[in-house]
Each structure stands twice: as structure tokens, then as C-alpha cells.
Amino acid sequence: MKRLTIVLLALLVMTTQAYAKGYEVNKQAGPYSVKVMLDKNPPVVGDNTVTVAIKDAAGKAVTNVKVSLNYEMPAMPGMPAMRYTAPATLRAQVYSGKMNFSMPGAWNVKVNIMGGGGTYSIKFNTDVQ
Numbered sequence: 001m002k003r004l005t006i007v008l009l010a011l012l013v014m015t016t017q018a019y020a021k022g023y024e025v026n027k028q029a030g031p032y033s034v035k036v037m038l039d040k041n042p043p044v045v046g047d048n049t050v051t052v053a054i055k056d057a058a059g060k061a062v063t064n065v066k067v068s069l070n071y072e073m074p075a076m077p078g079m080p081a082m083r084y085t086a087p088a089t090l091r092a093q094v095y096s097g098k099m100n101f102s103m104p105g106a107w108n109v110k111v112n113i114m115g116g117g118g119t120y121s122i123k124f125n126t127d128v129q
């Protein structure tokens with residue numbers, strides 16, 4: 001019984017850590033591997049800090065591009081689509097910006113990377129609480 005309790009406690013701790021981890025999306029954009037991290041998981045209404053780490057095919061941090069964020073909530077009954085743009089600025093080896101979600105629900109996020117011979121983007125959806 002005691003052993004079972006320990007196993008259950010260990011499982012609970014592992015599960016809690018998995019959920020406590022920040023929101024993270026990993027995608028490929030043209031020549032770049034892009035890792036997007038939000039400081040809150042799930043994201044919340046109001047300010048959320050976004051960090052974008054970009055690596056080239058050799059795994060080296062890319063720091064000579066421009067990064068911007070588009071985020072939108074599609075139109076809902078009685079409510080037009082809401083679209084916002086925010087810059088992400090280079091800090092150390094990563095790009096950082098803020099997304100301010102104006103209401104809870106499903107949002108579409110697009111991260112644009114300009115440079116390296118073109119514009120590349122990744123998209124993901126997130127449920128804001």
C-alpha cells in the first residue's frame with residue numbers, strides 16, 4: 001500500500017511538471033527550425049510573452065532576421081475578426097515580443113521571419129483562457 005502511494009505521488013509530480021511547462025511549438029519554416037514559447041500555459045487574456053528561437057540547418061542560432069507576430073481571432077456570430085500585429089525584437093540569441101489577447105477562445109498565431117532570402121512563417125492555434 002505504501003509503495004503504491006509512492007508510485008502515485010511520483011506520477012502526480014511528473015504530471016504536474018508536464019503541465020507547468022510553458023506552452024511550446026516546434027515547426028520548420030523554410031530553412032529554419034523555429035521554437036515558439038509562450039510564458040503562460042494555457043495563454044491568458046492580456047499580455048503573454050512570446051519567445052522565438054530560430055536555428056539554421058546547422059543548428060546555429062539565427063540572429064540576422066526580422067520577426068513579427070500576427071494573431072487573430074476569427075469572426076464569430078455578431079463579432080468581426082480581430083487581428084493584431086506585434087514585433088519581436090532580438091534579445092541575446094532569441095526574439096521576444098508580447099501578444100495581448102483581448103478575449104478567451106481560439107486564436108490563430110502566425111510568426112513571420114523575414115530574411116535569409118525570403119519570408120517564412122509558421123502558424124499554430126491556441127486556446128486562450
Ligand SMILES: [Cu+2]
Nearest residue numbers: 073076079103
Ligand atoms: Cu471573438
